[in-house]
Amino acid sequence: MFLHIVCLLSLAVALPSNVATSPKPGCESTCGNLQVPYPFGIGIGSNCSMSSDFDIYCNTTDNPPRAYLTRAASPFEVLKISETNIYVKNWRQQQIVACYASREYFSLEIDYFANSPYTLSDANQFTVFGCDDLAIGQHLSSDSNYSAYGAGTSCAPYCESREVSGGTGSCPGNGCCQTSISKGKKFMMTRLINMERNWQRRKLFSCSFLSLGMMNITGFTFRLSDLNDSTFLNKYPAFTDIPLVLDWRIGSQNCSEMLSSSSYACKENSYCDDSLAGVRGYNCRCMKGYEGTPYLSPGCH
Numbered sequence: 001m002f003l004h005i006v007c008l009l010s011l012a013v014a015l016p017s018n019v020a021t022s023p024k025p026g027c028e029s030t031c032g033n034l035q036v037p038y039p040f041g042i043g044i045g046s047n048c049s050m051s052s053d054f055d056i057y058c059n060t061t062d063n064p065p066r067a068y069l070t071r072a073a074s075p076f077e078v079l080k081i082s083e084t085n086i087y088v089k090n091w092r093q094q095q096i097v098a099c100y101a102s103r104e105y106f107s108l109e110i111d112y113f114a115n116s117p118y119t120l121s122d123a124n125q126f127t128v129f130g131c132d133d134l135a136i137g138q139h140l141s142s143d144s145n146y147s148a149y150g151a152g153t154s155c156a157p158y159c160e161s162r163e164v165s166g167g168t169g170s171c172p173g174n175g176c177c178q179t180s181i182s183k184g185k186k187f188m189m190t191r192l193i194n195m196e197r198n199w200q201r202r203k204l205f206s207c208s209f210l211s212l213g214m215m216n217i218t219g220f221t222f223r224l225s226d227l228n229d230s231t232f233l234n235k236y237p238a239f240t241d242i243p244l245v246l247d248w249r250i251g252s253q254n255c256s257e258m259l260s261s262s263s264y265a266c267k268e269n270s271y272c273d274d275s276l277a278g279v280r281g282y283n284c285r286c287m288k289g290y291e292g293t294p295y296l297s298p299g300c301h
Contacts, residue, residue, distance in 0.1 A: 021083075021293045024048050031058035031078075032065035039250060039265075039295050040081055044070060050250060050265070050295065053117050071116050079243050084273075084283050085121060087243040089213070094244055096210040098133075098192045099230050100203065108210065110188040113246070119279055121245040122183035123214045126190055130208025130227060131159035131175050132201070134193045139185035152188070155179040156195070159224060162204050169224045171217035178217055183247070184279040188212075209233050213242035249274075249281025250295075258282060267299030 021037030023029045027048035029036060034056075041048025042058050049055050056078060057068045067078040069088055076088035098106040113119065120139070128135040138152040155177035159169070169175030181188065192210050196203040205227035226232045233239040250265055251258065255272035258264045266272050266284035269292075274282040286292060286300035294300050 022296065024296065028058070031056060031067040032062070034067045034078055035081070036067065037081060038293050040086075042067075054248075071113075071118070076112070076244070083285060084247055084276075085123075086118070086246050086248050087214075088246060089241060089243050091240040091242065094212045094242060095233060095239075096190065096192050097207065097230055097233070098130075098194075098209065099207040100194045103194070105191050105193040107192075108190045108212065110190070110212070111186075113186050116186075117249045117251075117281060118186070118246040119249075119276075120181060120183070120185045120188060121214075121247045122180055123245040124212060125178050125180050125215060126153075126155075126210055126212045127171070127176070127178045127215055127217055128155060128157050128192065128208065128210050129169065129176050129222070129232065130157045130192075131204040131224070132194065132196045132199060133157055133208045134195050135177070135179075135190065135210055136193065137179075137181055137188055137190045139182060139188040153179045153181060157208070159204055162224060164224075167224050169222045169227075171220040175222075175224055175227065176217065176220070178215075181212075184276055206230075207232065211239060211242060213244045215242050247276055247279070249276065249279060249283060251282060252280045253282075254280065255282050265295050267294055267297050269300040270294030 023036060024038045024041055028042040031042055036042050036056050039050030040054040040056055042056050044055050044057055053071050055070060057070045059066050068075045069078050076090045078088050080087040096106050096108045126137055134156045136154045157175055157177045159175045165174050172178055190210060192208055207227055207230050209232055254274040269287050269290045270284045271287055272282050273285050284294035286294050290300035292300040
């Protein structure tokens with residue numbers, strides 16, 4: 001069972017293949033197993049990135065070296081960088097462990113990307129394990145007034161009894177639910193609420209759990225009795241490797257505003273893409289039939 005679960009989750013979080021891009025001349029191209037293309041750059045204040053927003057810290061004391069996104073308020077390890085996404089992880093900042101006791105709810109606030117070019121991708125989901133809970137995710141796209149969270153998404157895991165389905169939980173289904181989050185948000189407040197009063201019964205198990213990131217849990221099974229164990233998620237290493245997917249953009253203006261600007265970043269044989277609705281900034285992409293780094297001269301070839 002353990003091997004089945006780990007393989008299932010590992011397949012679910014497979015990351016995209018590398019794109020043919022390059023670092024800025026004179027700068028390192030890799031940190032350990034991570035390729036770091038421009039506009040990102042290795043080194044804090046090294047002048048290898050387009051701006052400090054894209055600085056990558058390479059911790060060479062690890063073996064192999066590990067890369068970290070330092071622009072976030074809390075450091076996230078960088079797993080992959082693509083044309084429009086960056087895949088990061090910090091499992092302590094992506095989980096709620098709710099062993100309620102006298103508390104009625106637990107919260108996880110994702111607010112690490114304020115005033116940055118990063119927003120949450122809709123490739124992420126929040127996944128909840130429990131039997132008597134309501135999970136609510138509220139989000140906001142603006143860098144200002146982030147205390148005013150708006151509408152979001154929710155799901156409610158449920159079990160009829162401790163013994164239902166032979167005491168086995170399944171995803172999605174018995175003791176587990178999952179829902180996607182909206183694209184283009186900088187902030188997210190997720191709350192896991194104890195519903196035993198609303199459902200007029202005693203809570204079946206001591207704890208409930210929430211994990212945020214890119215994760216396909218279809219077919220995942222577990223023992224419902226494990227919901228009494230606060231270390232439930234840590235029993236399966238794959239849960240601590242779930243990537244949080246961020247969309248990244250450059251600048252704070254869209255293509256129509258930048259095409260005539262002297263600071264327009266897209267070089268030869270590339271085009272401007274601002275198709276991420278509701279989010280300021282843009283990406284540069286190579287035209288069809290070309291490859292390379294669209295942010296560096298001579299552009300795509």
